Amino acid sequence: MKKLSFLILIFLSQIILAQAPANYYDGTAGLTGAALKTKLSQIISNGHIDKGYGGLYTGYETTDRDNFFEKDGTVLDMYSENPNGPDPYNYTPGQKQCGNYSQEGDCYNREHVVPQSFFGSNAPMVSDINFIRPTDGKVNGMRSNYPFGMVSKPTFTSRNGSKVGNNTTSGYSATVFEPIDTFKGDIARMVFYFVTRYESRMADFSTGNMLANNTYPSLQDWELQVLLTWAAQDPVSPEEIARNNASYNFQGNRNPYIDHPEWVQAVWGTTSSDTQAPTAPANLAVNSTTAFTATLSWAAATDNIGIASYEIYVDGILKTTVSGSVTSATVTGLVANTTYSFYIIAKDAAGNASPASNTVQGTTLMANTDTSCANEDFENIPANNNSYSTRTWTNKGINWTATDARTDEKLNNRAIVIRNGSLTGSAVPNGIGSLTVTTQLKFSGTEGTFDLFVNGVKKGAVPYASGKLTTTISDINIEGNVTVKLVNTSTSNRVALDDLSWTCYSSTLGLGETNVGAKKLTVSPNPVKNGTIQISGLEESNVRAEIYNMTGQLVQTVDKVSKTSDRIQLKNLPKGIYILKAGNQAAKFIIE
Template identity: 60%
Template sequence: MLPQIKKMKRILFSFLMSFAFLNVWAQIPNGYYDGATGLTGAALKTKLKEIITNGHVDHGYNGLYTGYQTTDRDYFYENDGTVLDMYSENPNGPDPYNFTPGNNQCGSYNSEGDCYNREHVVPQSLFSSNAPMVSDIHFIRPTDGYVNGKRSNYPYGKVGTASFTSMNGSKLGNSVSAGYSGTVFEPNDAFKGDIARMIFYFVTRYESQLSNFNTGNMLGGSAYPGLQAWELNQLLAWSAMDPVSQAEIARNNASYTFQGNRNPYIDHPEYVNQVWGTPVVDTQAPTAATNLTAGNPTANSIALNWTAATDNIGVTGYDIYVNGTFYATVTGTSATVSGLAPSTTYTFYIIARDAAGNSSAQSNTATGTTLAGQTGGGTSCGTENFETITVVADAYNTYNWTNNGITWTSTDSRTDQTINNKAITIRNGNLSSTSISGGIQSLTLTTQLKFTGSSNSLNVQINGVTVGTIPYSSTVTTTTISNINISGNIVIKITNPVSGNRVALDDLSWTCFSTLGTAEATKDKAFAIYPNPVRNHELYIKGENLAKISKAEIYDLSGKLIETLINPFKNSNKIQLKGVTKGNYILKTDYFTTKFIVE
């Protein structure tokens, strides 16, 4: 029985220590919020600023680590006294790693779990690292250095597609918070209210200085409301969703003992709504997208268009489904679905989403059929989805990998950013292939600008010759370059010409091409075309019963319909070509299909 008694004593001691920690500073000082009663809006915010400015003692930037010894200890989840880190704490299970107070301070870091440092929830770059803001413990938390670096100085918001996800589910990516489309950082749900109340503290304590701070796409330029509208709405929603916790109360009490002032929005959560109003909780789903159509087929792609959905606050994106399987999310009302098989029928539908995550009903279903692969071009020849990259790193370097018999090399690139799972991100470098057989008729690529920078275009070279450009922006975009028309062995090279822009590349695909001979064979030997190549835009057909052909269609090798002729040979055996330029084309009739060249 002795070991069990000892175990019971250890458990009781741990409980008593935790209880003591929670209650050493358990009370709000009498009269602390005198004068705030009955006030609302800007007047209440200004009064709270006066209250929490009085008594504030600045212990300096280095003093924060001393403060963390009592303000940020885990006596609430694992109850082990380690550093309570918002970016690594797993509120629903064992932490992926822990930091010992005073022993794991950064220093340098290369990955999660290396060390912890000081995270300014409001970035110090916005106030030029000036005192007392730079050392105010109420909004500066100890967090994993690597994740802190990933967050950088981005505002907090709801992430759509994550470019980085920490071990506890904190995310960096494009914003789907209503009113803002830039890059944001989204913390674990358990700490969203904590972060909201820390930012509310900041814009209250320093309201008279906000006009001199940079906004960082989060702060306002005046004392009231103190935040940009989109950020205020997001933080109000988070504050309501994640109420004040015992960990926050204990931290507020310990911070008061250390620094001499308090966070009023932890002591009185009702002040949040009294200052800024009740948040609007969006529970209304968008309407369904309508008039979805599928058209302009090629051998491996189909274009979609639809009429926009509507929402009480705003639609943030559209999920595309192909044969019932999720394909991609786009922000516009059109998209090209690529990577499809030739001569195959596909069904499509769209689901609209808003910033709150509400999803619409399914749109109408559209059906489209890809064209048959052609021996002269249009057949899917190769793909590169970057999934065989084995090294995942944020360091810019040269990387090599092999997929489907092709070896790829990327220079000045990183491998940790994503679009559709893995991607390669080019900074001042390029992506190039080894020699590929089969030629190339068209090339399709998905891009997205990561981090900061401006929209621009990548250069695409085949065998050292530029054949077109691929645009990129912060929005995921898929682009096809058609009519490249190069036969034989090829080398693909994609270059980022803009120094400093970091562009992610994903889902690269291309179609084959081979030069057509002058004695082009037809599907039916009873018919022949001449001359081939065509000159003077006059194409002649030789064969029996030409007058019985009811329709002729002319396509380019991307599958785009150029011209339709009804009863084309009723009066002659000649077609006068219209709307065609130099290149390769397909003639399709009731009886035969053949290819021809226009010089």
């Protein structure tokens, strides 16, 4: 197995190496550390053609197109790209270049991964496309000239999850910027490029608590450790390789750490020698539960280099893993009316595991066929503000984003007011049956509607008028994970939304309590207390019976049930609500 893995690594390295011209890296064989870094600096300085600051936008036409995520050819922006779903906004190359901005989505500009204030905006650094990426203007401005680090309590979070806040890794505690996991390796390799390409000028640059005024290692030790961790966590991607090739065609030099990612370790060493385990996460708590989820929070663990991930255990079994930059998570796929035990373990990039956190228990809520999968009352929206901007908040495990929205109006209680924008929730499990929301037109304007989209497909319209309206859109009936979005069809009407909720749905649970046929199937006793149920009202003999829990999971089957043999012995099913399906009939029952 080791031999096979070694051969695969050789094959992959040859593929990556093939991206660089023949003989491009001549003279590097056998070199390591400062000597390798200096040789690479000589190589990538030769052939570098400065196309000027204005030329960057021309370069972006080929270097930064999204041909890898949505594959729609829009500008690939590290600070707005959502690798796991629709982007919050997109830019068309050549359009909406900054310019002025007040909120995300206004325009994109040129983000110097190493801030240009460090080198006085001088050439050729100011226009070197190998470390300057197109990014949203607002997020670029919020990143400011902060170094890169790990954030546990952000003061700003962009719509794709990039964060600003105090650093949590050893050696530095001031403000840093943390991109999302997908682009951490990209960031690290761009910084490594910069301090290699310009190593002879490092003594003249400001450090910004990030760089070092020397040719080697050229980085503050704490920052170096963060970037080494990120480079290991996020390997070179096809997107980086394509960008490196396009950048070479544009300005005549390459990023060697994309062509040869192993040179990161060869130059600066590796974090793999790290043997110090993180401290245990503390103060684990269950903040809230639904019938099928539990939302947890905890105090961050600490590590000499950095926390890479948190593992969440449910009843002693690993359930899910989340990024080391977060201190809360929602565990999904649980069973209604059931008590669970939770603890978490922190891990660093070298794989060192912390002691377990404290163990806490939480009980999921009771459920029925009309279980509420979401219930947003807007009490957690940001503080009252009468300006229109992008607003984000989290409530009951759902991350909400409202665009062109204000927060100072009331409907039933606090409400979000949307003008030329939309309200979008993060993905929620257990489907959607029907949706209910209250609306009211504020200030002036005319009656209109919000379009309802579920998983990107229009499923209905929600009206609004000068008076308060509560609307229910029924029979949406979509299973699995759902993303709900309400879009104002007007560009000027200011409309308040309040008390938004929707019911869960699965094709199994959608049968409800009543039978499809003429007779009613019943279960007794109900609630069940002795592990045995008796059924009556069965239309057919010798039909298959199936029992489902409220997550839609099949938990027991009986091959044949007849009108004359109508007792079923349950198989140690936990307390909760269940659906019995027999033939084309169904009934609900409860186990106490």
